[in-house]
Amino acid sequence: MxxxxxxxxxxxxxxxxxxxxxxxxxxxxxxxxxAAVMLxxxxxxxxxxxxxxxxxxxxPVPTQLVRWFGxxxxxxxxxxxxxxxxxxxxxxxxxxxxxxxxxxxxxVALAIGVPLGVLAAVNHNGLLDKLCMILSxxxxxxxxxxxxxxxxxxxxxxxxxxxxxxxLPLAEGGLLSALYYITLPSFALGLQRSASIxxxxxxxxxxxxxxxxxRTARAKGLGEFRVIAKHTLKNAMNPILTQVGxxxxxxxxxxxxxxxxxxxxxxxxxxxxxxxxRDYPMIQGHILFVALAYILINLVIDLLYKVFDPRVDxx
Amino acid sequence: MKRTGxxxxxxxxxxxxxxxxxxxxxxxxAPDPSTAPAEPAPGSEPMTAPRPEETGEPQHGxxxxxxxNGDPGSLDIMLETSENTQIPASHIFETIxxxxxxxxxxxxxxxxxxxxxxxxxxxxxxxxxxxxxGDPVTMEDIHATIDRWLGSVSFAQNALGNKxxxxxxxxxxxxxxxxxxxxxxxxxxxxxxRGPYVMPKSIxxxxxxxxxxxxxxxxxxxxxxFVEWQADRHIKLARYEDYIATGVEASGLAGSKMAYxxxxxxxxxxDKMTRITGVQTGSYDVGIGVPSNLYAQxxxxxxxxxxxxxxxxxxxxxxxxxxxxxxxxKLRQAILACxxxxxxxxxxxxxxNFYYQSPCFMPKASxxxxxxxLEKYRQIDPAAAKALLEESSYNGETLVYLTTKDYxxxxxxxxxxxxxxxxxxxxxxxxxxxxxxxxDMRSDPKQYSMFSCGLTPKSDPTQIAFIASDKWAGGYAxxxxxxxxxxxxxxxxxxxxxxxxxxxxxxxxxxxxxxxxGERRNAIVTRDNIHNIFDGEKKFYWNTWIx
Numbered sequence: 001m002x003x004x005x006x007x008x009x010x011x012x013x014x015x016x017x018x019x020x021x022x023x024x025x026x027x028x029x030x031x032x033x034x035a036a037v038m039l040x041x042x043x044x045x046x047x048x049x050x051x052x053x054x055x056x057x058x059x060p061v062p063t064q065l066v067r068w069f070g071x072x073x074x075x076x077x078x079x080x081x082x083x084x085x086x087x088x089x090x091x092x093x094x095x096x097x098x099x100x101x102x103x104x105x106x107x108v109a110l111a112i113g114v115p116l117g118v119l120a121a122v123n124h125n126g127l128l129d130k131l132c133m134i135l136s137x138x139x140x141x142x143x144x145x146x147x148x149x150x151x152x153x154x155x156x157x158x159x160x161x162x163x164x165x166x167x168l169p170l171a172e173g174g175l176l177s178a179l180y181y182i183t184l185p186s187f188a189l190g191l192q193r194s195a196s197i198x199x200x201x202x203x204x205x206x207x208x209x210x211x212x213x214x215r216t217a218r219a220k221g222l223g224e225f226r227v228i229a230k231h232t233l234k235n236a237m238n239p240i241l242t243q244v245g246x247x248x249x250x251x252x253x254x255x256x257x258x259x260x261x262x263x264x265x266x267x268x269x270x271x272x273x274x275x276x277x278r279d280y281p282m283i284q285g286h287i288l289f290v291a292l293a294y295i296l297i298n299l300v301i302d303l304l305y306k307v308f309d310p311r312v313d314x315x
Numbered sequence: 316m317k318r319t320g321x322x323x324x325x326x327x328x329x330x331x332x333x334x335x336x337x338x339x340x341x342x343x344x345a346p347d348p349s350t351a352p353a354e355p356a357p358g359s360e361p362m363t364a365p366r367p368e369e370t371g372e373p374q375h376g377x378x379x380x381x382x383x384n385g386d387p388g389s390l391d392i393m394l395e396t397s398e399n400t401q402i403p404a405s406h407i408f409e410t411i412x413x414x415x416x417x418x419x420x421x422x423x424x425x426x427x428x429x430x431x432x433x434x435x436x437x438x439x440x441x442x443x444x445x446x447x448x449g450d451p452v453t454m455e456d457i458h459a460t461i462d463r464w465l466g467s468v469s470f471a472q473n474a475l476g477n478k479x480x481x482x483x484x485x486x487x488x489x490x491x492x493x494x495x496x497x498x499x500x501x502x503x504x505x506x507x508x509r510g511p512y513v514m515p516k517s518i519x520x521x522x523x524x525x526x527x528x529x530x531x532x533x534x535x536x537x538x539x540x541f542v543e544w545q546a547d548r549h550i551k552l553a554r555y556e557d558y559i560a561t562g563v564e565a566s567g568l569a570g571s572k573m574a575y576x577x578x579x580x581x582x583x584x585x586d587k588m589t590r591i592t593g594v595q596t597g598s599y600d601v602g603i604g605v606p607s608n609l610y611a612q613x614x615x616x617x618x619x620x621x622x623x624x625x626x627x628x629x630x631x632x633x634x635x636x637x638x639x640x641x642x643x644x645k646l647r648q649a650i651l652a653c654x655x656x657x658x659x660x661x662x663x664x665x666x667x668n669f670y671y672q673s674p675c676f677m678p679k680a681s682x683x684x685x686x687x688x689l690e691k692y693r694q695i696d697p698a699a700a701k702a703l704l705e706e707s708s709y710n711g712e713t714l715v716y717l718t719t720k721d722y723x724x725x726x727x728x729x730x731x732x733x734x735x736x737x738x739x740x741x742x743x744x745x746x747x748x749x750x751x752x753x754x755d756m757r758s759d760p761k762q763y764s765m766f767s768c769g770l771t772p773k774s775d776p777t778q779i780a781f782i783a784s785d786k787w788a789g790g791y792a793x794x795x796x797x798x799x800x801x802x803x804x805x806x807x808x809x810x811x812x813x814x815x816x817x818x819x820x821x822x823x824x825x826x827x828x829x830x831x832x833g834e835r836r837n838a839i840v841t842r843d844n845i846h847n848i849f850d851g852e853k854k855f856y857w858n859t860w861i862x
Contacts, residue, residue, distance in 0.1 A: 032751030042780040265547030
């Protein structure tokens with residue numbers, strides 16, 4: 001497994017390099033000048049040109065690419081044009097809320113999606129099956145921002161149970177306070193993802209439920225809970241894990257919208273702002289970071305396959 | 316039987332979805348019919364009401380949580396033009412002089428005297444002033460501030476620098492001697508936008524040509540001192556206990572500044588709805604930019620106060636005067652003649668209380684406001700427009716109208732205006748891009764015929780972007796404009812300058828380089844315990860108390 005992990009990590013380096021070059025090229029193809037954005041609409045062309053030159057953005061794109069790439073190989077992702085601070089520093093400041101929201105949302109998705117899927121599979125074609133699948137279809141169809149706005153109205157504006165905006169860092173209020181602040185955004189993201197997890201769980205469970213060993217377990221007189229939990233669900237986990245991996249990746253993307261609605265100072269909000277400001281180094285740094293997160297999430301999911309299915313061979 | 320069961324579940328699911336929809340659409344609280352304001356009848360009082368008059372005694376204490384539209388890039392207010400910088404930074408830093416709502420100049424960090432001929436201005440440092448780090452303010456700091464300001468701000472250069480003979484500094488005074496009349500010198504020394512904000516000499520030297528950073532220190536003399544900046548979360552300010560007020564009666568940005576709240580949290584909130592729900596739930600105390608369709612609903616909430624303030628922004632369009640069909644003044648006049656400003660403003664703002672119909676490029680509240688172009692502004696004459704179009708060299712070419720959805724009112728006005736132009740036979744193509752792309756495209760005259768704009772309020776007409784420079788986007792230049800701007804920059808008397816601006820306003824309606832649709836207003840929502848909030852274009856929270 002160690003060999004496999006090292007091989008995967010090494011193979012991710014060219015992927016990241018290709019992503020880096022592509023992102024740099026694409027972002028410089030989009031019209032818009034960060035100098036003009038920074039100076040505001042009253043600026044004259046002379047003022048914009050002067051700042052463009054000061055920021056080094058008047059250099060040919062290949063020259064800028066070589067300079068940026070050289071820095072990146074040394075671990076320096078450059079400075080944010082807007083904040084005038086190192087990209088890595090700005091990114092690291094925004095990491096905590098996004099990480100917590102994604103983790104909380106995936107827990108919500110699993111806590112709702114897996115039991116719903118199991119319930120639907122066990123009651124195949126029955127009343128509960130149909131209800132669960134209708135609910136999951138509704139969940140898949142609801143965009144996270146719409147769910148988020150509804151949750152704000154129901155639980156913040158009308159009931160005042162959770163805050164509608166903001167975030168309290170771990171260092172200031174501890175884990176419980178941080179979770180309290182991100183409950184609504186996490187549920188908005190998690191509820192939507194729970195729908196697809198429920199559907200995958202159901203179909204995977206149905207495949208396993210028809211196997212001989214499940215019938216044997218029942219014939220041996222094992223309780224239904226034990227049959228489902230130990231013999232069926234465990235063997236149905238790998239497709240669910242794949243779905244979890246995909247969901248995690250989508251949650252990182254979904255954070256852009258949800259952090260804007262809930263005004264949470266995370267990576268999503270930063271990405272959104274940086275794109276509007278044409279803060280090239282910031283956008284490049286953010287996308288590279290997300291690409292790295294995708295690679296690592298996929299690696300962890302691949303490694304987890306063996307936990308649930310010992311037949312998986314990494315050679 | 317099975318089919319009936321399925322139908323039942325479908326009905327259940329539908330009911331659930333509808334319940335959620337109703338929850339989303341119903342808003343925060345259903346207004347109580349007994350307390351909700353009635354629908355105004357046509358011609359009755361407007362639905363917006365002024366903020367209740369403050370009668371109670373101001374109270375000290377508490378944390379005020381106010382919102383801005385986004386995270387600022389820095390708090391170097393002398394070099395930044397964004398309101399996101401200006402709102403927090405104007406509590407930390409103060410200008411050498413200050414100006415009230417009417418434009419009258421008052422003491423700031425210094426008092427002033429001006430000679431009868433206006434050619435000598437003596438600035439005297441107010442006694443006992445200290446920076447937030449405890450160091451006394453000296454004339455060396457004023458000297459360094461003026462040097463940096465004159466070297467980096469074009470308005471400072473135009474209004475004062477170009478007319479400067481010399482400045483003599485002593486321990487307590489700076490004597491500014493001018494070569495010629497500089498009517499805008501005092502105004503420049505008291506400017507809110509990129510004014511001479513006094514900072515310690517050591518910090519200014521450390522910054523050089525760059526912006527001042529948090530590491531160098533945001534140290535000023537204002538009623539609040541900088542505490543911390545957590546990017547995208549908040550900027551925290553705390554009362555500066557050693558602040559010495561000017562003793563002049565408060566008026567706008569001038570006069571005494573009382574720091575009633577112990578702390579101010581300035582919170583960047585990009586989304587308008589997030590700002591408003593944040594105030595509804597008590598997470599914020601002040602939210603700016605209430606949409607007109609929510610005004611009545613929020614006004615019915617007993618925990619909130621909703622009021623209007625002038626915004627001073629002119630929504631409009633700027634013509635390409637450098638290349639293409641719109642270089643023909645007759646075509647530009649035809650477009651002006653066909654536009655129905657009332658419809659455009661209503662489309663943009665949704666309610667007639669959220670704008671003024673105004674032909675002037677200066678705000679209604681300004682002494683420079685005039686109605687010189689009123690007839691042409693509100694002509695709405697398609698026949699005259701078609702006649703002007705006939706006279707022009709326009710030959711059915713496609714006119715590219717650049718706009719963006721980043722600002723709702725840009726897009727809505729452009730959509731309707733382009734339709735009005737099509738009705739008189741102009742072939743208009745609306746190009747919708749994001750704001751950064753619009754800013755980029757407008758720098759290339761080959762890429763557009765006109766673009767949406769929102770001209771921000773200025774204290775003097777010579778600061779308006781397309782008047783201040785012939786090189787601003789659109790490239791408007793004319794002999795008449797140059798001559799009148801020259802006069803405006805050199806005539807000392809206020810009344811004469813107002814008359815000159817009126818003459819220039821008439822010229823703008825002849826040459827039509829830019830069209831203003833009117834002036835935008837703004838609704839502000841606060842918690843009901845927030846008192847004495849600003850009521851002008853500039854947003855500040857000294858003199859505001861919680862109680």
